[in-house]
Amino acid sequence: MLAQVIAYILLVAVLGIAAATDWHTGKIYNWLTYPAVLTGLVYWSLAGAFGSETGVLDALTGFAVGLVGFALILTLGGLGGGDMKLMAAVGAISAMWEVVLATAVYGLVIAAVWGVCVMIRRGLVKQTLGRIFGAALMKAARVKADIEQSPSPTVPFGTAAAVGGLLAGAEQMLNLATPWAWLGP
Numbered sequence: 001m002l003a004q005v006i007a008y009i010l011l012v013a014v015l016g017i018a019a020a021t022d023w024h025t026g027k028i029y030n031w032l033t034y035p036a037v038l039t040g041l042v043y044w045s046l047a048g049a050f051g052s053e054t055g056v057l058d059a060l061t062g063f064a065v066g067l068v069g070f071a072l073i074l075t076l077g078g079l080g081g082g083d084m085k086l087m088a089a090v091g092a093i094s095a096m097w098e099v100v101l102a103t104a105v106y107g108l109v110i111a112a113v114w115g116v117c118v119m120i121r122r123g124l125v126k127q128t129l130g131r132i133f134g135a136a137l138m139k140a141a142r143v144k145a146d147i148e149q150s151p152s153p154t155v156p157f158g159t160a161a162a163v164g165g166l167l168a169g170a171e172q173m174l175n176l177a178t179p180w181a182w183l184g185p
Contacts, residue, residue: 003052004173010039011093011169015162018086022158028082033089037063040092054095062091066100083157090165099165099172106164107157115155 014036018028041059048055066087074084091100119125138144170176 003047003054007040007043007047007093007095008169008173010036010043011090011165011173014086014089014093015165018082019159019162022082022156022162026154026156028080028086028158030082030085033082033085036089037085037092040089040095043093044095058095059092062093062095062097062100063088064091065097066091069100069104079157083161086158086161090161094169094173096172099168102168102172103161103165106167107161108164110163111155111157111160114160118155 014032017032021032022028041056041063044052044054044059045056048057066089067084070079070084070087073079074081087100087104090103091097094100116125119128167178171178
């Protein structure tokens with residue numbers, strides 16, 4: 001359990017820095033993600049060598065789930081490269097693919113709610129729904145949509161994923177019950 005607590009503290013530090021940089025600059029930097037991945041892999045190598053049930057293979061699995069899963073989303077244009085590397089770092093540090101998946105789910109839910117709040121606050125709900133409905137109709141009619149590209153507000157996914165990662169890590173790594181734990185198996 002001590003190994004998990006130390007890993008969670010590392011995760012909190014990385015996610016906190018990622019949230020701050022994504023919030024202020026819209027970027028998650030390589031100077032954060034690359035050392036975070038390396039730290040996770042080295043940490044779990046050492047922890048495994050000193051008797052922890054969790055080891056470097058678990059960290060590599062978590063890393064791969066974060067990297068490959070989010071590389072697919074990146075190719076679809078849904079997120080940036082920093083978000084993908086952050087999720088790979090979450091996997092390497094937590095050494096749990098479950099934390100990666102839970103971070104993704106929580107992060108996406110938080111980002112969606114945040115996005116709706118931004119749309120409401122800026123009075124863009126009607127315009128956004130019209131654009132979505134128009135694009136769906138064009139797609140259904142198999143007509144190439146020539147949609148006006150007005151500047152849209154964005155939500156920094158790295159910040160949302162950081163909050164999701166804190167929740168997922170506490171839930172999965174520290175076995176803390178979340179308020180919605182009663183929904184699970």
